[in-house]
Amino acid sequence: MRIGFIGIGAMGKPMALNLLKAGHDLYVFDVVAAAVADMVAQGAKACQSPKELAQAAEAIITMLPNSKIVEATLTGETGLLAGGNAGQVIIDMSSVAAGSTRQMAKLAAAKGIGYVDAPVSGGVVGAAAGTLTIMVGGELENVKRVEPILQCMGKKIHHVGGVGAGDAMKAVNNLLLGANMAAVAEALVLGVKSGLDPQMMLEIIKGSSGNSYALEAKTANFILKNQFAAGFAIDLQYKDLELATETAKSLSIPLPMATLAQQIFEMARAKGYGREDISAVIKLWEEMAGVEVRAEENK
């Protein structure tokens, strides 16, 4: 199948590579020329704009930072919708606002183009392994059409409701990731300040009631190694907590945990850690406590 892919970033690149591996013809676009060149070297074809990509592809995937960028990619003179044709389908796999997704789906429908939101969980490791969890919102007919494409990138594919429902599900998941990550950071610093060994804490918590994905995925490979290159950037986690808190405001639901977690990630952004991995949030506590949570060999 001719598949277009826009957004060759930390997640988009390994996801696009899995589509190539599965034998699809891949058309790519990104504002970073080096990201496109890298994919061309692996067998993809470069497009000069979303419009050109829509003219070439049957199905189009977007994996972009936020709603504004997804909207800009679809609309305008060089946007996807300017080049798209009836019968195509757009799969937005970015983590974005459900309301914006529903608007984009309406614009696409006016041209006879199907629209599915399919945000993912599983990180760069899951993207590379093709084992992502994918939360799909859309009309059943469109979801059925895109399922074989999604299966090249993910192992657990859930149709959770109409257009926008995938985004709503992802906001719920990432509220928990953000709150858990902040809690892991402060707990590990408390432990080190109390004289406990970080590696030992990790092993014990992994088999105890305090365990979480944030602890398992981010302690050994990031914090203990003193390796904070994203991964999943603090700016993106902040944006995801904003998606949860904004939705909650419109529904009159208090979200004290998410709001506090968002403020903690805002503090990390203010310190200049926005492009670093979410695990770098631990530096806030490390700086205040005067300790570092690192494996002995990485001190």
Ligand code: NAD
């Ligand atoms: P990233 O910043 O690494 O990649 C985004 C890519 O989009 C970059 O290559 C960038 O150049 C490109 N881009 C930006 N503006 C563009 C435009 N106008 N036109 C074309 N390309 C443009 O981000 P990421 O970590 O790959 O995340 C992408 C999405 O997936 C985000 O919505 C994020 O919240 C979500 N997500 C990320 C992870 C993770 O672990 N990194 C996990 C699940 C979901």
